[in-house]
Amino acid sequence: MSTLEEPEVRTWNFPRGTASVAVMTEFAGEHGVPLARMLADTGVSVAQLGDPEAQVSAEAELAVVRNLVREVTDVPALGVEVGRRYRISTFGIFGYACVTSPTLREAISLALRYYRLGFAFCTPIVESRPHEVITWIHHDTIPADVQRFLVERDIVAMHRVMSDLLGARVDFSSAEFCYPATDQVDRMTALFGVRPRFDRAHTIFGIDPDLLTRPLPQANQPTWAVCVAQCRELLHRRSARTGIAAEVRDRLLPGSGTTGFSTPPSLDAVARDLNLSTRTLRRHLVAAGTSYRALLDEVRQALAEEMLTATPLSVDDIAIRLGYAEATPFIHAFKRWTGTTPAAHRRAHRRD
Incomplete structure (x- = not known):
C-alpha cells in the first residue's frame, strides 16, 4: 500500500x-x-x-x-x-x-x-x-x-x-x-x-x-511550533487576496461562517457569475498565483476552523457542511492544510 x-x-x-x-x-x-x-x-x-x-x-x-x-x-x-x-x-x-x-x-x-x-x-x-x-x-x-x-x-x-x-x-x-x-x-x-x-x-x-x-539533529518542538506559526502568517500575508482571486473567494464563501455549504459552487458556475469563460477564469487565477482548488481549500479551512472552535458540530457534520461525502477525506484535507487533525485542533482552540 x-x-x-x-x-x-x-x-x-x-x-x-x-x-x-x-x-x-x-x-x-x-x-x-x-x-x-x-x-x-x-x-x-x-x-x-x-x-x-x-x-x-x-x-x-x-x-x-x-x-x-x-x-x-x-x-x-x-x-x-x-x-x-x-x-x-x-x-x-x-x-x-x-x-x-x-x-x-x-x-x-x-x-x-x-x-x-x-x-x-x-x-x-x-x-x-x-x-x-x-x-x-x-x-x-x-x-x-x-x-x-x-x-x-x-x-x-x-x-x-x-x-x-x-x-x-x-x-x-x-x-x-x-x-x-x-x-x-x-x-x-x-x-x-x-x-x-x-x-x-x-x-x-x-x-x-x-x-x-530518522530524528533530525536540530529537532526542537517549541522552536518548531513558533516557526510554523510564522510560516502560516507569512503565507497569509503573501496570499492576501485581491483582484480576480478575491472575487472568486467571495463567491465561494457561504452566507454564514458557521453554516458551511453542502455543495460548493463549481468553477464553471463561478465563471458564469463573473461573465467569464471557464478557461479565461482559470488562466486569470494562474496569473494570480492560485487556482479554484486552492481558493476552495482556503474557504473550507477557514470555515472548518470556525465550526470546530465555535460550534458543537461533530467532525462528520462539519465534513458534510463543507461538501465532503464523509469525514475521512475531510480529515485528510484538514491535516494537509494545518498539519493536525480536526479533533486535535478543536482540543487546542476550543472556545470556553
Missing part, C-alpha cells in the same frame, strides 16, 4: 521572496556576468535583492533564469551547479521550520504544506511505498526553453536540503529523467549516489523509507 502527499497548489506561478534570485545572480557574478545584465527586463531591482520582505512574481524569477541560461554558457550541467547553491538557510524561516521538525517525514510534509514559501518551479508529489519513497517531479507546465535547467536545479536543491536536514549526505535509491542524457551523467551519479537513467516516461527520484523516521 502507498500514500501520496502533494503541495497545496500545483502551479509554480505564485509570489516568492528574492533569495532564489540572489543565489542565481551571485552565481552569475562569479562567472563574470554583471548584476545589471542578470536583472535586465526582469522588473527586479537591486534594492529588492537586499530586502528580506521583498517579493517578486514567478515570471520575474523566470526572466532571471532565462538571463542566467543565456549569459552563462560555459558551465556544464548549469542547473546542477546552481542547484547545489541552495541550502536550508536560503529558505529563511521556512527552512528553519523544516530544520527543527521532529523527523524528515514531518519536514517533507511541512515543505509541501508551505510549498509557496519556496522557490521551486517543479511540482513534487511524494509517494510513500513500503520499500521506497518516490518523488514524482511534474514539470510539464514549465516553459520548454528553461525546463531542463529548472528540473535539474530543483531536484539538486531538494537533494541538498534533505542532506542539510539530516546532517549527512543523502543517497538516492533511484533517479530517472524524461529527457536525453548529457555528458554529465558521471557528475550526477557522484552527487546522487546512484546512476540516473534518462529517456524515461517520468522524472522521479527515490529514497530509502527508513530516512523518513
